[in-house]
Amino acid sequence: MNKLAGKNAIITGASKGIGKAIARRLTQEGINLVLAARRQSALDQTVAELKKEKSGEVFGVSCDVSRLADLENLVKVSQDQLGKIDILINNAGVSSQYPFERQPLEDLERLAHTNYLGYVRLSRLVIPQMIENKSGAIINMVSGSVLVEPVPRSFLVYSSLKVGLRAFSKGLFWEMRDHGIKVTAIMPGVTDTDLTGKLAEITREQKERLISTQSIEDAVIFALTVPANVCPLELAVINQKTPWVKPVIPFAQQHPK
Numbered sequence: 001m002n003k004l005a006g007k008n009a010i011i012t013g014a015s016k017g018i019g020k021a022i023a024r025r026l027t028q029e030g031i032n033l034v035l036a037a038r039r040q041s042a043l044d045q046t047v048a049e050l051k052k053e054k055s056g057e058v059f060g061v062s063c064d065v066s067r068l069a070d071l072e073n074l075v076k077v078s079q080d081q082l083g084k085i086d087i088l089i090n091n092a093g094v095s096s097q098y099p100f101e102r103q104p105l106e107d108l109e110r111l112a113h114t115n116y117l118g119y120v121r122l123s124r125l126v127i128p129q130m131i132e133n134k135s136g137a138i139i140n141m142v143s144g145s146v147l148v149e150p151v152p153r154s155f156l157v158y159s160s161l162k163v164g165l166r167a168f169s170k171g172l173f174w175e176m177r178d179h180g181i182k183v184t185a186i187m188p189g190v191t192d193t194d195l196t197g198k199l200a201e202i203t204r205e206q207k208e209r210l211i212s213t214q215s216i217e218d219a220v221i222f223a224l225t226v227p228a229n230v231c232p233l234e235l236a237v238i239n240q241k242t243p244w245v246k247p248v249i250p251f252a253q254q255h256p257k
């Protein structure tokens with residue numbers, strides 16, 4: 001018997017890339033989903049695609065995770081549609097790769113509010129109900145860049161916020177475990193999503209250093225199906241050929257002239 005069927009989950013950043021791949025996999029497992037992203041059109045398309053899978057129920061809620069009011073609305077709509085929330089997958093994120101002195105100032109707040117505060121706030125909003133149910137699973141999409149010390153050049157703000165998110169996740173695990181709530185940080189290496197697909201002149205060698213979303217889906221399923229008394233605290237999913245000492249995709253290629 002599939003032990004995930006009938007569970008309810010929220011996934012942020014679910015209209016494309018890693019979030020969409022996880023959503024497809026979870027609906028195939030019979031999990032009911034509320035998907036969140038900012039752009040309604042992409043969200044509607046994703047919901048329509050996933051409904052064809054004919055498994056769990058799927059709803060889309062337009063939500064900017066950098067805005068508290070949107071997150072509160074997301075939780076309310078999810079509870080209205082699905083009832084209790086068993087699983088929260090915090091995944092929405094934006095990338096920004098600049099040498100620090102050239103990074104636009106508005107980027108700093110956008111990154112902090114989306115890639116860090118959005119995760120913390122949504123966890124805070126969902127956890128009271130999980131505590132009441134004495135069960136729940138929170139998965140935070142961190143980044144393989146946190147494994148590099150010091151964090152990669154041109155990726156300083158993004159990566160240092162992910163370092164903070166990793167620390168938050170680990171701490172949350174300890175604080176939540178007595179309530180029966182599991183917390184897992186997934187740390188993907190550079191992944192073949194729209195983000196990397198759009199890059200100009202990606203070389204074959206660089207393409208070989210990307211990982212597929214499938215490996216991250218597998219990590220999510222692993223985290224959700226281990227025995228009740230086990231929690232995979234951190235799962236790093238890294239390409240065997242990752243060159244730790246230099247960026248997989250150099251800055252100049254991210255921003256072609």
Ligand SMILES: NC(=O)c1ccc[n+]([C@@H]2O[C@H](COP(=O)([O-])OP(=O)(O)OC[C@H]3O[C@@H](n4cnc5c(N)ncnc54)[C@H](OP(=O)(O)O)[C@@H]3O)[C@@H](O)[C@H]2O)c1
Nearest residue numbers: 013014015016017018037038039064065092093190191193
């Ligand atoms: N791709 C990689 O190589 C890689 C590696 C390590 C970690 N990660 C992490 O994995 C996560 C997903 O990355 P991805 O590659 O799948 O990105 P992606 O393909 O660019 O997709 C990002 C998703 O997040 C949504 N999103 C962005 N900003 C949002 C906001 N403020 N509020 C709500 N939704 C928002 C986007 O939809 P809208 O634009 O419509 O909002 C989209 O659905 C991110 O946290 C990223 O940091 C990615």
